[in-house]
Amino acid sequence: xxxxxxxxxIFYGVWAEDFISPKEYQESLYQNPRGISCAKCHGNGNQxxxxxxxxxxxxxxxxxxxxxxxxYKRFREILFQPQESKSIMPTYSLTEQEIKSLYxxxxxxxxx
Ligand code: HEC
Numbered sequence: 001x002x003x004x005x006x007x008x009x010i011f012y013g014v015w016a017e018d019f020i021s022p023k024e025y026q027e028s029l030y031q032n033p034r035g036i037s038c039a040k041c042h043g044n045g046n047q048x049x050x051x052x053x054x055x056x057x058x059x060x061x062x063x064x065x066x067x068x069x070x071x072y073k074r075f076r077e078i079l080f081q082p083q084e085s086k087s088i089m090p091t092y093s094l095t096e097q098e099i100k101s102l103y104x105x106x107x108x109x110x111x112x
Contacts, residue, residue: 026105035092038102042067045106067106075103 020028030038041050047066052059067075076099079092094102 022101023105023108026101029098029101030105033092033094033098033102035090041089042106070106072103075099075106 041064042048045066045068048064050062050064052061054060070078076096078089079094079099079102082091083089
């Protein structure tokens with residue numbers, strides 16, 4: 001009897017891994033891509049002020065644009081290709097599928 005229970009627990013454990021919803025998967029990817037977390041700079045995807053810098057004695061905010069209305073072409077491009085040198089947006093080595101997931105996550109968040 002004990003063995004059966006043990007086996008049950010093992011199978012349950014393996015199976016339970018599948019119980020992560022697409023939304024949870026997408027969120028974990030956003031929080032934890034292979035590289036620095038998107039959330040560090042993009043927060044919940046809305047426009048963010050990351051900090052301030054001074055130029056000619058003027059305090060200028062460093063603004064990160066909203067990514068909620070970005071089209072897929074641009075979304076994909078910015079994650080694949082290095083940007084101009086002044087950009088701090090990093091490139092990632094994500095698969096097409098991962099980029100799609102991130103895109104769905106960010107754009108579905110729109111309503112909330
Ligand atoms: C170090 C900060 C930083 C991190 C981390 C970061 N980004 Fe960005 N991102 C930026 C900045 C700054 C821009 C503005 C465009 C530029 O400067 O090139 C940007 C632009 C974008 C854009 C284009 C927006 C538009 O409409 O042009 C998308 C899409 C995007 N980021 C998605 C992501 C995703 C997804 C991740 C995580 C995998 C991520 N970013 C991680 C800083 C960051």
